[in-house]
Amino acid sequence: MIRAGIIGATGYTGLELVRLIKRHPAVQLIFATSDSQSGQSLKRVFPSAPELTLISPDQAPLHEVDVVFLCLPHAASASMAQTVLNAGVRVIDLSADFRLRDEKVYQAWYEVPHPAPQLLKEAVYGLTEIFRKELRGARLVANPGCYPTSALLALQPALKAELFNGPIIIDAKSGVSGAGRKPSLTTHYVEVAGNLSPYNIGRVHRHLPEMEQAFSWWSSSPPTLIFSPHLIPAPRGLLSTIYIQLRSGWDERRVHELYQDIYPDEAFIEVLPAGQAATYAHVNYSNRCVIGITVAADTIILTSAIDNLLKGASGQALQNMNVIFELEETYGLL
Numbered sequence: 001m002i003r004a005g006i007i008g009a010t011g012y013t014g015l016e017l018v019r020l021i022k023r024h025p026a027v028q029l030i031f032a033t034s035d036s037q038s039g040q041s042l043k044r045v046f047p048s049a050p051e052l053t054l055i056s057p058d059q060a061p062l063h064e065v066d067v068v069f070l071c072l073p074h075a076a077s078a079s080m081a082q083t084v085l086n087a088g089v090r091v092i093d094l095s096a097d098f099r100l101r102d103e104k105v106y107q108a109w110y111e112v113p114h115p116a117p118q119l120l121k122e123a124v125y126g127l128t129e130i131f132r133k134e135l136r137g138a139r140l141v142a143n144p145g146c147y148p149t150s151a152l153l154a155l156q157p158a159l160k161a162e163l164f165n166g167p168i169i170i171d172a173k174s175g176v177s178g179a180g181r182k183p184s185l186t187t188h189y190v191e192v193a194g195n196l197s198p199y200n201i202g203r204v205h206r207h208l209p210e211m212e213q214a215f216s217w218w219s220s221s222p223p224t225l226i227f228s229p230h231l232i233p234a235p236r237g238l239l240s241t242i243y244i245q246l247r248s249g250w251d252e253r254r255v256h257e258l259y260q261d262i263y264p265d266e267a268f269i270e271v272l273p274a275g276q277a278a279t280y281a282h283v284n285y286s287n288r289c290v291i292g293i294t295v296a297a298d299t300i301i302l303t304s305a306i307d308n309l310l311k312g313a314s315g316q317a318l319q320n321m322n323v324i325f326e327l328e329e330t331y332g333l334l
């Protein structure tokens, strides 16, 4: 039995992990923490949650667990990661703290010095289907961002084949839980309901450097990314529509051949038949990523859908845990 702890259980990703771990046949949840609600039952925070008493992070019995999931905001997460690793316990971090390899890039985008730069080199980027080998036995996993998960799983074959000509454009839409539980004016019901809002469009969203970092791993001449996220009036779900202008020599037939066999045995990725598009309905409440491919006017249009709280966060984190401990990868997730 794997023994797990969750730090930051009163947030949306924390709640999803509590639910997933409670259902997982090979994992026991030893503790779940909250700064603001310690001593309370998680049921008081979320009426549908299992009965569970929250403890303060300082009281977390780290010596009693094998792995800790960090469901905290960036910067708070990295300091906690060092404490957990010092106790000899593995860390799966859902925040952005260990996704970027270069601490200067982190500081430029997150506007704080990295709290634990000494750990950056060892963190494994937890895009499970692509980095499965590196994840086996890892001590520290940087769980990818929700937008990067949907975009990178769809884009990796195109980047490796270098079939693009010019910038790649991602037009993405996320449900409001993507912004976390802390209320703000932009996530306020009256602002969101019946509305559709582009935000941080162009080259200013914090997930942009994370995606371009992966581009540089997979392509010798990485394309520029234009990334336009949108907030939609739904609680969850994330869809990226990606436009790639084809380089000469590529046509519709070659593109479909490339994508046909790209994820043949993946339990959580489905490539749809040519011309079909992915939707929220394909993926919500599952750990799946569904990818559609359409070619028109020498342009590939990829549609890639995930549930931001599952494949985009807690589901993928649990999938990574299964890989780290060499359990069946789908365990607790189907």
Ligand SMILES: NC(=O)c1ccc[n+]([C@@H]2O[C@H](COP(=O)([O-])OP(=O)(O)OC[C@H]3O[C@@H](n4cnc5c(N)ncnc54)[C@H](OP(=O)(O)O)[C@@H]3O)[C@@H](O)[C@H]2O)c1
Residues within 6 Å of the ligand: 007, 008, 009, 010, 011, 012, 013, 014, 033, 034, 035, 036, 037, 070, 071, 072, 073, 074, 076, 094, 095, 096, 144, 145, 146, 177, 178, 179, 180, 181, 182, 308, 309, 312, 313
């Ligand atoms: N939401 C998504 O779709 C999604 C997807 C991928 C990745 N992520 C990332 O996963 C992390 C958690 O996201 P979330 O959506 O679950 O956030 P959230 O709903 O805002 O919850 C954050 C949690 O952290 C605790 N916390 C807040 N500020 C803290 C601080 N300064 N120090 C220590 N604890 C603090 C909060 O509760 P207490 O005060 O009760 O401890 C809460 O439990 C974030 O880094 C986020 O960027 C989120």
